[in-house]
Amino acid sequence: MVNVIGLGYIGLPTALMMASHGVEVIGTDYNKELVATLNAGRTTFKEEGLDELFNNAVKAGIKFTTEYQVTDTYIVSVPTPYDKFSKKVDACYVVSAIRDVMKVCPKGATVVVESTVSPGTIDRFVRPAVEDAGFVIGKDINLVHAPERIIPGNMVFELLHNNRTIGADDRNIGEKVKALYSSFCQGEIVVTDIRTAEMTKVVENTFRAVNIAFANELAKICRHDNMDVYEIIRICNMHPRVNILQPGPGVGGHCISVDPWFLVGDYPSLAKVIDESMKTNDAMPDFVLNRIYEIMKEKGLSDIGRVGLYGLTYKENVDDMRESPTLQLLESQQRHLASGLKVYDPFIKKDVVANQYHNLDEFIDSVDLVVIMVKHNEIKENVEKLLGKVVLDCHNIIALPEVYHI
Numbered sequence: 001m002v003n004v005i006g007l008g009y010i011g012l013p014t015a016l017m018m019a020s021h022g023v024e025v026i027g028t029d030y031n032k033e034l035v036a037t038l039n040a041g042r043t044t045f046k047e048e049g050l051d052e053l054f055n056n057a058v059k060a061g062i063k064f065t066t067e068y069q070v071t072d073t074y075i076v077s078v079p080t081p082y083d084k085f086s087k088k089v090d091a092c093y094v095v096s097a098i099r100d101v102m103k104v105c106p107k108g109a110t111v112v113v114e115s116t117v118s119p120g121t122i123d124r125f126v127r128p129a130v131e132d133a134g135f136v137i138g139k140d141i142n143l144v145h146a147p148e149r150i151i152p153g154n155m156v157f158e159l160l161h162n163n164r165t166i167g168a169d170d171r172n173i174g175e176k177v178k179a180l181y182s183s184f185c186q187g188e189i190v191v192t193d194i195r196t197a198e199m200t201k202v203v204e205n206t207f208r209a210v211n212i213a214f215a216n217e218l219a220k221i222c223r224h225d226n227m228d229v230y231e232i233i234r235i236c237n238m239h240p241r242v243n244i245l246q247p248g249p250g251v252g253g254h255c256i257s258v259d260p261w262f263l264v265g266d267y268p269s270l271a272k273v274i275d276e277s278m279k280t281n282d283a284m285p286d287f288v289l290n291r292i293y294e295i296m297k298e299k300g301l302s303d304i305g306r307v308g309l310y311g312l313t314y315k316e317n318v319d320d321m322r323e324s325p326t327l328q329l330l331e332s333q334q335r336h337l338a339s340g341l342k343v344y345d346p347f348i349k350k351d352v353v354a355n356q357y358h359n360l361d362e363f364i365d366s367v368d369l370v371v372i373m374v375k376h377n378e379i380k381e382n383v384e385k386l387l388g389k390v391v392l393d394c395h396n397i398i399a400l401p402e403v404y405h406i
């Protein structure tokens with residue numbers, strides 16, 4: 001039986017996927033409300049195919065609880081934020097989960113850390129937590145790191161089809177864990193050592209962050225001298241070895257806006273390009289705010305309360321708002337002691353910020369300038385509703401005659 005610890009955006013779909021492919025699974029989360037929701041037969045976030053997967057897993061016998069289980073295999077999928085000051089990974093959730101696993105696990109158990117961690121985290125934090133509990137690693141407890149690559153919005157498909165990495169001290173244990181993931185994963189599964197697995201996951205997200213930062217920097221250069229960044233990128237990408245990403249209003253979520261900082265924190269004198277890239281991306285919400293003020297001036301708009309931000313989530317067509325550019329922009333506006341921007345997101349049903357609307361038409365009616373922060377399908381399908389409005393399109397998706405860009 002597999003005990004999955006942490007039933008959030010990663011742990012829940014992983015647990016459901018394993019259960020619906022014949023693995024006996026019990027999911028554990030210390031959040032009682034979350035466990036009660038799952039036990040009441042409801043999923044805790046929106047994701048294509050998740051409800052169906054949930055129903056299959058329930059039929060197959062998955063259980064949800066707040067208790068850690070006595071079993072031979074654990075998968076730990078708890079948050080790994082970064083320390084805002086040192087930029088290093090904050091391993092406190094992982095350590096706390098490992099300590100709790102150690103209280104119940106029998107000798108011979110395998111503990112798989114799925115959470116994203118910086119290279120050396122397992123050595124520095126996880127091994128001592130296991131040893132403090134009186135276990136000998138490799139004899140009593142086997143350690144494995146199996147980072148996750150799935151993207152919100154396409155999680156179910158990617159769980160089935162992505163290639164995976166498994167890092168283990170012992171090759172045979174790595175192969176056993178590979179067999180477990182092979183119950184559902186149709187991609188290639190590489191078995192390597194723990195340090196390599198830790199590093200590859202962080203490097204993958206860093207690659208994305210640096211490339212996004214390059215596109216964002218181009219947008220700023222082009223804005224400075226009134227060049228069309230989209231046309232320039234389009235032409236450059238016709239070169240056979242060039243593939244520039246699109247600029248945007250910033251990055252959010254729990255991967256690209258977080259993991260590269262781990263390398264900056266651990267290698268401050270070496271990770272220079274990464275450091276600048278993260279700063280470039282983090283500065284984008286402020287850049288958008290400046291564009292808003294520039295456009296307001298140009299159009300003779302004086303009331304910030306007549307400006308609306310479309311989208312609160314960190315990416316399109318999901319309900320995950322963590323670290324989103326819109327939240328960063330609102331925070332920045334408050335720091336400047338300004339407020340009043342209106343906000344709307346079709347995926348956010350609760351009131352989470354001031355001046356939030358829950359109906360697209362009412363939102364658009366209440367503003368003169370609409371800022372497209374997130375490219376949800378909804379707005380692409382309702383472009384005509386923006387006619388007559390000033391639009392700042394941060395994603396270059398709105399085909400109307402008079403649209404501003406970042």
Ligand SMILES: NC(=O)c1ccc[n+]([C@@H]2O[C@H](COP(=O)([O-])OP(=O)(O)OC[C@H]3O[C@@H](n4cnc5c(N)ncnc54)[C@H](O)[C@@H]3O)[C@@H](O)[C@H]2O)c1
Nearest residue numbers: 006007008009010029030031077078079080097115116148
């Ligand atoms: N969200 C993503 O897109 C994504 C993608 C790839 C990797 N990751 C990584 O996966 C890991 C988990 O991320 P997430 O997005 O699922 O986080 P999350 O915040 O959605 O879920 C974590 C869950 O763990 C629970 N939890 C925390 N500590 C616990 C403990 N000691 N015992 C029991 N439950 C505990 C929380 O209550 C929460 O429900 C992170 O390391 C993250 O970087 C996330």
